[in-house]
Amino acid sequence: MKTLLFALFVLLAAPAFAQQSVPDIPFDSVAAFLKLPPGMNFGEVPGVAVNSKGHVFVFTRSNSAGGPAYAPTAAQLLEFGPNGEFVREIGKGLYAWSFAHSVRIDKDDNIWAIDKGSDMIVRFNPEGQVVMVFGRRKESADAETKPWENVDPPLPAVDGLFRQPTDVAWDSAGNIYITDGYVNSRVAKYDKNGDWVKSWGSKGTGPGQFRLPHSIGVDRNNNIYVGDRTNRRIQVFDTDGKFLRMFTIDVPPDPRTRAVNGATPTGDRLAAVTGAPNSICITPGPNQVMFVGETTFPGRVFKVSLDGKVLGVIGRSGRLLKQFSGAHALACPSENEIYVAETSNWRVQKLILRQVTQTASTRR
Numbered sequence: 001m002k003t004l005l006f007a008l009f010v011l012l013a014a015p016a017f018a019q020q021s022v023p024d025i026p027f028d029s030v031a032a033f034l035k036l037p038p039g040m041n042f043g044e045v046p047g048v049a050v051n052s053k054g055h056v057f058v059f060t061r062s063n064s065a066g067g068p069a070y071a072p073t074a075a076q077l078l079e080f081g082p083n084g085e086f087v088r089e090i091g092k093g094l095y096a097w098s099f100a101h102s103v104r105i106d107k108d109d110n111i112w113a114i115d116k117g118s119d120m121i122v123r124f125n126p127e128g129q130v131v132m133v134f135g136r137r138k139e140s141a142d143a144e145t146k147p148w149e150n151v152d153p154p155l156p157a158v159d160g161l162f163r164q165p166t167d168v169a170w171d172s173a174g175n176i177y178i179t180d181g182y183v184n185s186r187v188a189k190y191d192k193n194g195d196w197v198k199s200w201g202s203k204g205t206g207p208g209q210f211r212l213p214h215s216i217g218v219d220r221n222n223n224i225y226v227g228d229r230t231n232r233r234i235q236v237f238d239t240d241g242k243f244l245r246m247f248t249i250d251v252p253p254d255p256r257t258r259a260v261n262g263a264t265p266t267g268d269r270l271a272a273v274t275g276a277p278n279s280i281c282i283t284p285g286p287n288q289v290m291f292v293g294e295t296t297f298p299g300r301v302f303k304v305s306l307d308g309k310v311l312g313v314i315g316r317s318g319r320l321l322k323q324f325s326g327a328h329a330l331a332c333p334s335e336n337e338i339y340v341a342e343t344s345n346w347r348v349q350k351l352i353l354r355q356v357t358q359t360a361s362t363r364r
C-alpha cells in the first residue's frame with residue numbers, strides 16, 4: 001500500500017517534460033509605445049501592470065542619481081495612458097522606495113507595489129494615495145540593520161514581516177497572496193482586510209518547497225500558480241496552500257542565441273535556466289491562458305495552457321525590438337496583447353500577437 005501511495009505521489013508531483021511541436025508565435029512590438037517626458041529615461045524595469053481603463057503602470061529602478069552605486073534608492077512608479085502618454089509619477093519620494101521589484105493592479109484598480117529593498121508591499125488607491133502597507137523597512141537607528149544574509153537553512157520566517165518579497169496576487173474573495181521570495185522561500189496569505197492568515201513553503205526542492213518563489217498568479221477557479229524560479233518550475237496550490245501539481249517548460253533555445261549580459265550559458269548551466277519562470281501573467285475571461293517570461297537568458301516569453309502545455313514561443317534573447325533580456329514582469333490584458341518589462345534592456349515592450357499559421361516554424 002505504501003509503495004502504491006508513493007508511486008501515486010511521484011506521478012502527481014513529477015514535472016511534465018513532454019513537449020511536442022511548439023510553434024513560434026508571430027507578433028509585432030509597438031515601437032516607443034510609452035512616451036516619457038523629455039530628458040527622462042527608465043532604469044531597469046522589473047514591473048508592469050495594466051488597469052481596467054488600459055492605463056499602464058511601470059515600476060522602474062530609476063531615480064538613483066542621488067545615491068552611490070551601491071545601495072541607492074532605485075524605485076519610481078509611473079503611470080501612462082492607454083495610448084502610451086505619460087500621466088504622472090505615483091508616490092514620489094515614498095518612504096518604502098528602495099529597490100523596485102513588481103507592480104500589480106487588483107480588480108478594483110488599486111495599485112500594489114512590491115519593493116524588494118525595503119521588504120514592503122504598498123497598496124495605493126486609484127488616486128495614488130497609500131491605503132495599506134505590509135512589512136516594514138529596516139531603520140538606520142536599529143543596531144541589527146544590515147543586508148539580509150542568505151544563510152542555509154534560512155533563519156525562521158516571522159508572520160507579517162518579509163525578507164525580499166517579490167510579487168502579489170488575489171483570489172476571488174479578495175484574499176492576498178505575497179511571494180516572500182529571495183530569503184524566506186514561502187507564500188504569505190492575508191484576508192481581504194489585510195489580516196494575517198498563514199504562510200506555507202520552505203527552502204528546498206520538494207513539492208511545496210521553493211528556491212526563489214519569484215512570481216504568482218491566480219486563475220478564475222482560485223488555483224494559485226507560483227513561479228519557483230531557481231527550481232525551474234511552476235507549482236500550483238489551492239487557497240489553503242495545498243500542493244496540487246507542478247510543471248516545467250522544456251523548450252530548448254535556438255543554439256545561435258547569445259546572452260545580452262555575460263557569457264552565454266552552456267551545459268548544466270543552460271539546463272538550469274531554460275524555462276525558469278521569471279514572470280507570470282494569466283489572461284482574464286472564461287478561457288484563460290498563461291504567459292511566462294523566462295530568465296535573462298534564454299530570455300523568451302511562452303504562451304502556456306493552465307495545465308502546463310506550452311502553446312507557443314515568443315521572441316528570443318537580444319537587445320533589438322522583438323527581442324528580450326530579463327522579462328521580469330508581464331501584463332496580459334488579453335490573449336493577444338502583452339506588455340513585457342525588461343530589466344537588462346531598461347524598457348517595456350507592447351506586443352501584439354498574430355495568429356499562428358501553418359507555415360510558422362516549430363521547435364521539437
